[in-house]
Amino acid sequence: MPTTVFDQFTRRTADVTAQLTTLGIPLTVPTPPPAEPNPTDPWASSYTVPVDRSTLAWCTAVQMLADHHHTGIDRQVPATDALLRELGTRGLAQLHSDLHGGAPIDYRFTRCPYCSGIGEDPTQPTCAEVGCPPQYEFAGHEHLCPVCHGDDYQPQWFAEEHMTELAELLADAIAKSEERDSLRYRIRTLLRRRTVRT
Incomplete structure (x- = not known):
């Protein structure tokens, strides 16, 4: 049975979620209690970004951290939650740079950890999900990878x-x-x- 490039992303997510399930770690992050309102900052928000541990971005980040620190993924769950809550998918680029000693990463020579070098968003989002202008919806434009921004890995x-x-x-x-x-x-x-x- 032929496999596509995108099968590797499904496998990555399935492997990590299976490990989390085996370890008894929930796939949805419990929302922290709301922060008390700050009277000195009336514009402050107590909204916290929900984190889904079954997304490709979360699974990629936890694998990167576990591989770098030579630990199991259970030790890297809180760090991964914090990274994606604060920076989202684009935080993977910052994480990749930090793991390389803060050096800038040239994705033409280093395979992107999120899209594995294909240059497109591996989750294949629709234009409505990304928020593309309506005139682009039928133009067949690419949704570039949010980590490597479509750099050609060659x-x-x-x-x-x-x-x-x-x-x-x-x-x-x-x-x-x-x-x-x-x-x-x-x-x-x-x-x-x-x-x-x-």
């Missing part, structure tokens, strides 16, 4: 392109260095002649 092609760019930069630097060296040589020669004459 390390072989981009590596060759970067090597060509670096070779050109190196050739330019050598040419400029030779030009500077010849200018220095001429200046040095002129200065020596002046000191010899005086």
Whole structure:
């Protein structure tokens, strides 16, 4: 039976939810009690974002944290809840960067943890869910991955392109260095002649 690229996302969600069920961890996060109103800030909100532990974003984040810290997913549940409650799906990009020591991630060379390098939103949302303008609904436009923003993961092609760019930069630097060296040589020669004459 042929499998599609999108089957891996279903498998990832099924594996994590099965582990959560086995561990007795509920798939829906209980909502925290509402915060007491702050009289000094009348615009403050006590609304908390609901977190669904059966979404692809949550399953991806908990796997990333568990793999990085070499622990079971049960130890990373509160951190994952907090991440998705605060930052949502786009928080996966920040998490990925943080796990790499804060370095920016180039998704052309590093496979996106959410979409696995396909560049599209793996949940295949509809235009109504994403909030696209009505005129785009039938245009067949892509819904880009919210983590890598559609970067084309092709390390072989981009590596060759970067090597060509670096070779050109190196050739330019050598040419400029030779030009500077010849200018220095001429200046040095002129200065020596002046000191010899005086």
